[in-house]
Amino acid sequence: MRTVFDAGTSERIAALGRRVLDGGRVERDEAMFLFGLESSADIFELLAWANRIREHYKGNKVHLCSIVNAKAGGCSENCKFCAQSAFYQTDSPRYGFIDPKPAKEAAEEAARHDVTALGLVAAWKGLNEGPMLDEVCDRVRELSDGGKVRVDVSLGMIKSPHVADRLRDAGVECYGHNLETSRRFFPQQCSTHSYEDRLTTLRILKKAGIRICSGGIIGMGESREDRCDLALELREVGANVVPINILNPIPGTPYENLPPIPPFEALKTIACFRFILPRQEIMVAGGRTKNLRDLQSLIFAAGASALMVGNYLTTLNRPVEEDLQMLRDLGLDPRWDHDFADQDEAEALESRKSNGSSKPAQASSASRLHESPLATADAP
Numbered sequence: 001m002r003t004v005f006d007a008g009t010s011e012r013i014a015a016l017g018r019r020v021l022d023g024g025r026v027e028r029d030e031a032m033f034l035f036g037l038e039s040s041a042d043i044f045e046l047l048a049w050a051n052r053i054r055e056h057y058k059g060n061k062v063h064l065c066s067i068v069n070a071k072a073g074g075c076s077e078n079c080k081f082c083a084q085s086a087f088y089q090t091d092s093p094r095y096g097f098i099d100p101k102p103a104k105e106a107a108e109e110a111a112r113h114d115v116t117a118l119g120l121v122a123a124w125k126g127l128n129e130g131p132m133l134d135e136v137c138d139r140v141r142e143l144s145d146g147g148k149v150r151v152d153v154s155l156g157m158i159k160s161p162h163v164a165d166r167l168r169d170a171g172v173e174c175y176g177h178n179l180e181t182s183r184r185f186f187p188q189q190c191s192t193h194s195y196e197d198r199l200t201t202l203r204i205l206k207k208a209g210i211r212i213c214s215g216g217i218i219g220m221g222e223s224r225e226d227r228c229d230l231a232l233e234l235r236e237v238g239a240n241v242v243p244i245n246i247l248n249p250i251p252g253t254p255y256e257n258l259p260p261i262p263p264f265e266a267l268k269t270i271a272c273f274r275f276i277l278p279r280q281e282i283m284v285a286g287g288r289t290k291n292l293r294d295l296q297s298l299i300f301a302a303g304a305s306a307l308m309v310g311n312y313l314t315t316l317n318r319p320v321e322e323d324l325q326m327l328r329d330l331g332l333d334p335r336w337d338h339d340f341a342d343q344d345e346a347e348a349l350e351s352r353k354s355n356g357s358s359k360p361a362q363a364s365s366a367s368r369l370h371e372s373p374l375a376t377a378d379a380p
C-alpha cells in the first residue's frame with residue numbers, strides 16, 4: 001500500500017516552519033527541498049505552515065492592489081511573455097500616456113472597493129528626465145492629492161537617481177518593477193535589456209527611499225530552481241511587495257502555446273515564497289483566475305497576503321465583488337494598515353544584528369527609510 005505520510009519529510013517542513021516563525025531564515029538548499037515536494041499530502045503540510053507564517057506576520061490583513069494601463073502597447077522591448085511588446089502581433093491596445101480624467105476615475109473605482117493602491121503602469125522601456133517625467137509627476141500628484149488611494153507606478157527602468165527623487169517627491173511611495181525570473185533564465189525571456197538593468201533600477205529606487213514591488217512570472221518553462229533563485233534574489237534586494245504572476249499565454253507572443261502550470265505547483269510556489277519572504281506582502285497577480293480556477297481561495301492558505309483585483313493590463317479578471325466575498329468568507333480583512341512598518345522592523349533588526357548593536361528600531365516611514373543606512377545597504 002502506498003504511504004501518504006513520511007515522518008521525516010513532515011518533520012523537516014515543520015522544523016523550517018518553526019524556524020521562520022521564530023524569525024529565522026531558510027537557506028537555499030532548504031528552500032529547494034520545499035520546492036521539490038511532490039505529493040499532495042506533503043504540499044498540504046507545506047501550505048499549513050505557510051498559512052501559519054502568514055498569520056503570524058500579517059494577521060488577517062490583505063493588501064489589495066489594482067492597476068491601470070497608463071500607456072499601452074508598442075513597447076521597444078522583446079519580453080516573450082508580454083502582449084505589449086512591439087515585437088509581437090497581439091490584440092493588445094496601443095495608446096499614449098493616460099489623461100487626468102480616466103486616471104481619477106480609476107482611483108475612485110479602486111477606493112470604492114477598499115483597494116489600498118492603484119498602480120499606473122506604462123509599457124515602455126524606462127523613464128528619463130524630460131517632458132514625460134513632468135507629465136507622470138503631474139498625474140501622480142493629482143491622484144495623491146485626491147487622497148483616495150496610494151499611488152504606485154510601474155514605469156520601466158530608471159537609470160538616474162534624480163528621476164527616482166522626482167517621483168518620490170511627487171508622491172510615489174512604491175514602484176513596481178519585476179525581476180520576472182532568475183538571473184539564469186532571464187536571457188531566454190528578453191534580449192533587449194539585462195537582469196542587471198532591472199536590479200540597478202531597484203537599487204536606485206531603494207536608495208531614493210521608494211518601496212519596491214518586485215516579483216515575477218511562473219509558468220514560462222522555468223525550473224523550480226529558477227523560482228527559488230528569484231525568491232532569494234528578491235530577499236537580497238529587499239523587495240517589499242512580491243507579485244507572483246502565473247503565465248496567461250497571449251496569442252501572438254512566443255509563449256502562446258505553452259502548457260499551463262498545474263494549480264498545485266503554483267500554490268506550492270506561493271508557499272515557498274512565504275517561507276523565504278515571511279514579512280513581505282506576497283501578492284498573487286495576473287493569471288490567477290485562468291490558472292487556479294476553483295482553487296483561487298487556497299492562495300491565502302499558501303501564504304499570500306496581497307491580491308491584485310480588477311482587470312489586468314491586457315487580460316480580464318473576475319469581478320472585484322467576487323474577490324471581496326472570497327476574503328469575507330475566509331475571515332480576511334482588505335483594510336490593510338501595515339504601512340510596511342512590520343518589514344522595517346525586520347530590516348532594522350537584521351541591521352542591528354549585523355552591527356552588533358542593541359539599539360531599538362525607529363518607527364518607519366518612506367522618508368525615514370530615505371535617511372536610514374538601510375536605504376543605502378543595497379546601493380550599487
Ligand code: SF4
Nearest residue numbers: 075077079082085123
Ligand atoms: S519592458 Fe515591460 S511592457 Fe515592455 S515588453 Fe517587457 S514586460 Fe512588456
